[in-house]
Amino acid sequence: MDGVSDKAAKRKFESFAAGSWDSLLRTGYLMTGDAADAEDLVQETLLRVARRWNRVQAMDHPAAYARRILINLVLHDADRRSRQRAELWPQDDRAETADESAARALRQVDDQSEFRWALGQLPARQRAVLVLRYWADLPLAEVAAILGCPEGTVTSSASRAAARLAQALAHGAPPAARTRRTATMKENT
Amino acid sequence: MPTEELENELRRMLAREAADIQYPEQAGQRLLARNYRPGGRHRRLAAGITAATAATAVALALGLSGVFSSAVASGTGTVRTAAFTLVKYANGTATLTLNLNVLVEPSILQSDLQQDGIPAIVTTGQFCSSDPAPPGFNQVTTGAKTKPPTFTIIPAAMPAGTELSFGNFQVPGGAQTEVALIDTNSYTCSSSAPTLSQSPAADFVLSLHAPGEASGSKSARP
Numbered sequence: 001m002d003g004v005s006d007k008a009a010k011r012k013f014e015s016f017a018a019g020s021w022d023s024l025l026r027t028g029y030l031m032t033g034d035a036a037d038a039e040d041l042v043q044e045t046l047l048r049v050a051r052r053w054n055r056v057q058a059m060d061h062p063a064a065y066a067r068r069i070l071i072n073l074v075l076h077d078a079d080r081r082s083r084q085r086a087e088l089w090p091q092d093d094r095a096e097t098a099d100e101s102a103a104r105a106l107r108q109v110d111d112q113s114e115f116r117w118a119l120g121q122l123p124a125r126q127r128a129v130l131v132l133r134y135w136a137d138l139p140l141a142e143v144a145a146i147l148g149c150p151e152g153t154v155t156s157s158a159s160r161a162a163a164r165l166a167q168a169l170a171h172g173a174p175p176a177a178r179t180r181r182t183a184t185m186k187e188n189t
Numbered sequence: 190m191p192t193e194e195l196e197n198e199l200r201r202m203l204a205r206e207a208a209d210i211q212y213p214e215q216a217g218q219r220l221l222a223r224n225y226r227p228g229g230r231h232r233r234l235a236a237g238i239t240a241a242t243a244a245t246a247v248a249l250a251l252g253l254s255g256v257f258s259s260a261v262a263s264g265t266g267t268v269r270t271a272a273f274t275l276v277k278y279a280n281g282t283a284t285l286t287l288n289l290n291v292l293v294e295p296s297i298l299q300s301d302l303q304q305d306g307i308p309a310i311v312t313t314g315q316f317c318s319s320d321p322a323p324p325g326f327n328q329v330t331t332g333a334k335t336k337p338p339t340f341t342i343i344p345a346a347m348p349a350g351t352e353l354s355f356g357n358f359q360v361p362g363g364a365q366t367e368v369a370l371i372d373t374n375s376y377t378c379s380s381s382a383p384t385l386s387q388s389p390a391a392d393f394v395l396s397l398h399a400p401g402e403a404s405g406s407k408s409a410r411p
Binding site for chain 2: 021026027038155159
């Protein structure tokens with residue numbers, strides 16, 4: 001890379017970083033429940049994007065690529081911690097309740113820390129499904145591509161995740177979790 | 190497939206949670222101050238998602254921070270002015286950060302909000318409110334307890350026929366902004382800044398004050 005193109009690439013990357021950090025930070029926060037962890041995730045994501053910038057800047061959607069890196073960082077970390085890939089798509093549907101009940105449970109949340117705690121009870125991939133589908137508003141196909149699974153699995157996983165959320169909310173967060181603004185979710189991944 | 194009602198609740202709760210992150214602007218400044226090297230073979234800053242100190246790492250060589258304060262981050266849905274930063278997200282929500290040291294130019298904020306799908310009336314030197322106020326203010330806006338005040342606006346949660354009212358007042362030491370949900374077809378405007386004790390005719394009014402005064406308080410109608 002010569003000096004001119006190096007400067008141009010750096011300037012483009014700076015612009016990309018300035019325009020994407022906020023969304024990445026909030027995605028990381030939803031995935032981890034911890035602001036400092038989210039910031040570290042964004043840092044690692046931007047480092048990886050920077051190292052591949054020549055290739056990334058030619059993509060149609062560099063921001064989508066960065067989001068995918070961030071999500072995969074969380075999922076790989078969860079895999080490494082649990083070493084129980086089977087739990088990512090649990091066969092046990094005892095937690096499943098009607099969507100109507102889940103929606104009611106969500107409506108009745110009056111303390112955001114309860115929702116944060118309940119979100120932290122989900123396996124990392126279920127959390128990723130909810131974040132990508134309902135916060136990032138990605139189409140089913142894109143969520144499925146990021147997670148490497150069929151679209152039907154995304155749909156069923158979203159229902160399971162919502163049911164688990166409702167069950168966790170019904171069970172209630174422990175008092176300590178209610179008062180911690182940055183309750184970590186990693187223990188549950 | 191989750192029902193539409195459940196999907197909407199999930200969207201609403203996740204938007205609220207994403208808005209709840211503390212001090213995002215400071216995190217952004219730290220992130221942009223780091224010396225990432227596009228195309229470089231080596232990292233200049235050792236990092237990893239488990240690096241406990243990374244979040245407070247001292248800024249190395251700069252270069253990104255200039256972009257941070259640019260007027261408009263093109264193509265990102267972000268508008269930055271001296272008085273406010275408005276970020277629009279793909280899920281339809283937006284975050285608004287106000288710099289209460291600067292009095293907002295009402296036509297600019299109103300135009301930018303409307304472009305982001307947020308019906309709003311923005312005034313300076315007066316505050317518009319409805320009596321009775323439409324319900325749902327707490328569902329439409331969340332946050333604002335940060336410094337500078339940042340809150341999330343969820344236009345999907347706004348009842349039909351309503352809009353947000355932003356009233357800006359020059360006060361000693363800076364600006365004061367009052368925010369309320371109003372009925373588009375029935376509201377009145379007053380030239381005096383409401384006080385919390387006066388409790389204006391809105392379900393809830395978000396009062397954002399200049400530094401040195403109470404900030405981000407919500408006032409309930411008695």
